Amino acid sequence: AQTVTQSQPEMSVQEAETVTLSCTYDTSESNYYLFWYKQPPSRQMILVIRQEAYKQQNATENRFSVNFQKAAKSFSLKISDSQLGDTAMYFCAFMKGSQGNLIFGKGTKLSVKP
Amino acid sequence: DAGVIQSPRHEVTEMGQEVTLRCKPISGHDYLFWYRQTMMRGLELLIYFNNNVPIDDSGMPEDRFSAKMPNASFSTLKIQPSEPRDSAVYFCASSLSTPYEQYFGPGTRLTVT
Numbered sequence: 753a754q755t756v757t758q759s760q761p762e763m764s765v766q767e768a769e770t771v772t773l774s775c776t777y778d779t780s781e782s783n784y785y786l787f788w789y790k791q792p793p794s795r796q797m798i799l800v801i802r803q804e805a806y807k808q809q810n811a812t813e814n815r816f817s818v819n820f821q822k823a824a825k826s827f828s829l830k831i832s833d834s835q836l837g838d839t840a841m842y843f844c845a846f847m848k849g850s851q852g853n854l855i856f857g858k859g860t861k862l863s864v865k866p
Numbered sequence: 867d868a869g870v871i872q873s874p875r876h877e878v879t880e881m882g883q884e885v886t887l888r889c890k891p892i893s894g895h896d897y898l899f900w901y902r903q904t905m906m907r908g909l910e911l912l913i914y915f916n917n918n919v920p921i922d923d924s925g926m927p928e929d930r931f932s933a934k935m936p937n938a939s940f941s942t943l944k945i946q947p948s949e950p951r952d953s954a955v956y957f958c959a960s961s962l963s964t965p966y967e968q969y970f971g972p973g974t975r976l977t978v979t
Contacts, residue, residue, distance in 0.1 A: 789970075794972070795955060795972065795973050796970065796972055796973075797957060797959070797970035797973075798970075799967060799968070799969070802967065843909065851922075852897060852899060852911070852914040852916070852921065852922065852961075853911050853914070853922060853925075854899075854901075854909075854911060854968065855911075856908055856909040856910070857908075858908050859908065
């Protein structure tokens with residue numbers, strides 16, 4: 753069975769600084785996808801970034817980028833130039849192949865301080 | 867687009883009562899998912915549909931839970947009878963064609979007393 757582990761329950765960062773959230777996963781699959789979702793206090797789940805396992809290039813979306821280390825089964829999220837609006841829970845998630853089952857980690861609560 | 871719509875946003879009910887949660891996916895999306903979020907178990911998939919057909923219901927906790935998708939624009943999740951341990955936030959999500967980009971609704975916070 754696949755598992756997703758986020759080892760940092762809480763983190764904080766100063767506005768405009770850079771922060772990295774960690775995620776590791778365990779799978780024997782070769783075809784899979786990895787995601788970071790953001791859940792602000794409004795509780796709306798918002799897709800931040802997606803990575804296909806077959807792609808070596810790390811995904812980037814504006815201030816958000818990932819460091820995908822396939823051999824180490826690591827998928828960290830880097831947030832550059834942190835903004836107050838980045839304050840939220842961040843969930844790492846795994847999906848096998850083209851199946852629909854998203855497996856989520858327990859989340860990291862990020863606080864951006866002014 | 868209006869996004870995924872869920873109703874009600876909040877539901878408070880007494881143990882033993884029937885509860886029905888509703889979801890309208892994004893128009894044109896052919897995958898629909900129901901998730902539950904609790905402090906203890908985090909976010910977990912309950913069931914998902916493709917073209918209105920249930921594909922995987924292995925996450926449905928027990929027979930008290932049932933889900934239907936009578937057409938492409940509507941789905942329900944029913945709990946009968948409800949129990950206090952069912953208290954959680956229930957999310958509906960939808961995606962287009964392939965199941966790897968899911969768009970979530972705002973969730974329904976269910977409290978069973």
